[in-house]
Amino acid sequence: MYKFTYSVYRRPFRQPLTTSHGKWEIREGIIIQLTDPSGRSELGEIAPIPWFGSESIDRSIEWCQQVGDNINTDKIYRIPDELPACQFGFGSALTAFDLSRSSTLAPHFExxxxxxxxxxxxxxxxxxxxxxxxxxxxxxxxxxxxxxxxxxxxxxxxxxxxxxxxxxxxxxxxxxxxxxxxxxxxxxxxxxxxxxxxxxxxxxxxxxxxxxxxxxxxxxxxxxxxxxxxxxxxxxxxxxxxxxxxxxxxxxxxxxxxxxxxxxxxxxxxxxxxxxxxxxxxxxxxxxxxxxxxxxxxxxxxxxx
Ligand SMILES: O=C(O)CCC(=O)c1ccccc1C(=O)O
Ligand SMILES: [Mg+2]
Missing domain, CATH: 3.20.20.120 (Enolase-like C-terminal domain)
Structure with a gap:
């Protein structure tokens, strides 16, 4: 069982991101935090793009709201496929508990x-x-x-x-x-x-x-x-x-x-x-x-x- 909290963020782009889908001006997402019984916390991020095929930010927030103050692994595994950004956010927070502290440092990439x-x-x-x-x-x-x-x-x-x-x-x-x-x-x-x-x-x-x-x-x-x-x-x-x-x-x-x-x-x-x-x-x-x-x-x- 994990203690669960989340916060919604809004980040305006410096200049709108223009694609053939149109202009995107503000990125809205959610940072989630899971805390295990020993007191260790890990973060996850839910950052949907509805015009790309994921759920909307509103659906993600609704899902976080119905979770309540606690969540277990079973409930995470059962996040439906209609909520792929939620699956990633909760799933990656969960797997972070399996890593030692040093291995969570970002490696170097091109x-x-x-x-x-x-x-x-x-x-x-x-x-x-x-x-x-x-x-x-x-x-x-x-x-x-x-x-x-x-x-x-x-x-x-x-x-x-x-x-x-x-x-x-x-x-x-x-x-x-x-x-x-x-x-x-x-x-x-x-x-x-x-x-x-x-x-x-x-x-x-x-x-x-x-x-x-x-x-x-x-x-x-x-x-x-x-x-x-x-x-x-x-x-x-x-x-x-x-x-x-x-x-x-x-x-x-x-x-x-x-x-x-x-x-x-x-x-x-x-x-x-x-x-x-x-x-x-x-x-x-x-x-x-x-x-x-x-x-x-x-x-x-x-x-x-
Ligand atoms: O993939 C990249 O290099 C940058 C990210 C990017 O292009 C992108 C970012 C947000 C939404 C859609 C796209 C895209 O690849 O179409
Ligand atoms: Mg692309």
């Missing part, structure tokens, strides 16, 4: 720096290069393709020769614009992958696209939650999986599936605080994930949570 959408990326890139980043992500499918293509060309001029660029369409391309991006990228070895070119349901069409072009394709929205990861694998996806542990359910279940099927994985932020980040990085270390983590997002908030 991070991918998240650039702002549009032309602002050109201005931002040099600062991130100076800070040591060598992998970057830029959002596409936000502006008309002719404009984005021009910005992309300038980004490649400024990108160090040994650096890598990820292009994230957030499902916002059509068959025609996806083919156009794959064509122009095929002559450019520094493109690590194009992420989620087509709508989340279009897995078969994405498999067909991946077979025709040299540039690797990653799925993100299509594999946002644990059931979607399983479904995409069952439908034959063997490309890259961008996984946001923060909304992918129980960490032990995710780890087992990635290992069993030897998935090629990129871990990615849900714009969580250090609490959720530490839990995701522990999982990345356990799984020995080699691709740069999509957690280079420190510039996106003014605070230091």
């Amino acid at each position: 991070l991918s720096g998240l650039l702002p959408a549009g032309a602002a990326a050109i201005a931002q890139l040099p600062a991130l290069v100076r800070r040591g980043y060598s992998t970057f992500k830029w959002k596409i499918g936000v502006l008309p393709i002719v404009q984005e293509e021009a910005i992309w060309r300038q980004l490649l001029v400024d990108l160090p020769i040994d650096a890598k660029l990820r292009l994230d369409a957030n499902g916002g391309l059509t068959q025609t614009t996806a083919e156009r991006w794959l064509e122009i990228c095929s002559a450019e070895a520094r493109i690590e992958f194009i992420e989620q070119p087509l709508a989340p349901a279009e897995i078969e069409r994405t498999i067909a696209l991946a077979a025709r072009y040299h540039t690797p394709i990653a799925l993100d929205e299509s594999v946002a939650t644990f059931d979607r990861i399983q479904a995409a694998h069952a439908r034959g996806w063997r490309g890259i999986y961008v996984i946001k542990p923060g909304i992918a359910g129980f960490p032990w279940r995710l780890a087992k599936f990635i290992t069993r099927h030897q998935l090629d994985v990129v871990f990615s932020a849900v714009m969580e605080t250090k609490v959720g980040t530490a839990a995701a990085w522990r999982l990345a270390a356990d799984l020995k994930i080699s691709r740069s983590l999509g957690f280079g997002v420190e510039d996106w908030f003014d605070d230091d949570l």
Whole structure:
């Protein structure tokens, strides 16, 4: 039995996070604390993204409210699959009790720096290069393709020769614009992958696209939650999986599936605080994930949570 407390936070982004889904201005989430009978406490974070396929913040708060002052492991294991961010928050707090204090220190990882959408990326890139980043992500499918293509060309001029660029369409391309991006990228070895070119349901069409072009394709929205990861694998996806542990359910279940099927994985932020980040990085270390983590997002908030 654990004593349970929680607090809801609101963090405004320094500038709104613009994707092909629209603008995101404030990250709301929950920090939970479990305390065992010996008095040891561990934290967990619930940081949902409803427009990505997780529960809403209101559903998460409701779930925390009905828990009451105490919770046991059985009740945690029974958090329903409709609440994947709650499963991750409670699940990672629970597994933290199995670790010694020193092993909860964050190991060192290569991070991918998240650039702002549009032309602002050109201005931002040099600062991130100076800070040591060598992998970057830029959002596409936000502006008309002719404009984005021009910005992309300038980004490649400024990108160090040994650096890598990820292009994230957030499902916002059509068959025609996806083919156009794959064509122009095929002559450019520094493109690590194009992420989620087509709508989340279009897995078969994405498999067909991946077979025709040299540039690797990653799925993100299509594999946002644990059931979607399983479904995409069952439908034959063997490309890259961008996984946001923060909304992918129980960490032990995710780890087992990635290992069993030897998935090629990129871990990615849900714009969580250090609490959720530490839990995701522990999982990345356990799984020995080699691709740069999509957690280079420190510039996106003014605070230091
Ligand atoms: O993965 C990264 O590199 C940064 C995180 C990121 O891009 C992101 C952050 C919040 C919501 C959606 C996304 C996304 O990958 O689409
Ligand atoms: Mg993405």
